[in-house]
Amino acid sequence: MTSPAARFVIVRHGNTFAAGEPPRRIGARTDLPLTAAGETQAAVLGRHFAQEGWHFAQVLVSPLLRTRATAAAIIAHQPGGEALVAQPCEWLREIDHGPDENQSEESVVARIGADALSAWDERAVPPPGWIVDGVRRLAAWRAFLKEAQGDVLLVTSNGAARFALLAAGAGAGQPLKLATGAYGVIRRDAGDVLHIESWGIRP
Incomplete structure (x- = not known):
């Protein structure tokens, strides 16, 4: 028995670092709020989805503040959005960077090496110590x-979103990273076949 068609819009939360602030590897143990720019990104996403005519039947979020705030801004632009309730979901929680949690990119590369970081970004192979x-x-x-x-x-978050691509059968060469304030779309047709329609779209 096949399932009805469905569309999955996968969003990475907005910015959590201010312009000029050195980025750090933040994950499950670092619950940062959105910056003002991140709030703007979330609002832009909300307006974009509304203009596209996408009416979400269900909203799932990581339990972290930055993802919940992004979802709330998107929901605010949905017709009848007051009836939508974002459901926290543990398997959407960001990964734990272990000894690299909340460390600068320079420090992370110094510990694990550029090759290990590339393996994570290109094939979702976790570096040593990451959970x-x-x-x-x-x-x-x-x-x-x-x-x-x-x-x-x-x-x-970026670390969790890439597994959607892998679950949908992404092939070699498919970029796994998702920028802040960007989204991708995976569609399931009536024959239960998954299609990656887009990835890394930033309205």
Whole structure:
């Protein structure tokens, strides 16, 4: 028995670092709020989705503040958005960077090396010491992409979003990174086939 068609809009939260502030590896243990620029990114996403005529039947978010705030700004632009409630979801939580949590990029590269970082960005291979639980994440994405219905908004972080692509069968050469304030779309057709329609779109 096949499932009805569905569309999954996967959003990375807005900026958490101010312009000129050195970026750090923040993950599950560093719950930063959005900056003013991040709030603007979230509002732009909300207006963009409304203009596209996308009406979300369900909203799932990572439990972290930055993702919940991004989702709230998007929901505010949805017709009848007051009836939408973002559901916190553990498998959307950002990964734990272990000893690299909240460290500068320079420090991270010095510890793990550029090759290890490239393996993570290109193939989702976790560097030593990072707590990712990729098997569980993949299983959760696959189950959700198979069963959910309608247009679904999922707001998460870069480390977690890449597993949606892998669950949808992304091939070699597909960029896994998702910039802040950007989104991708995965569609499931009536034959239960998944299609990666877009990735890394920043309105």
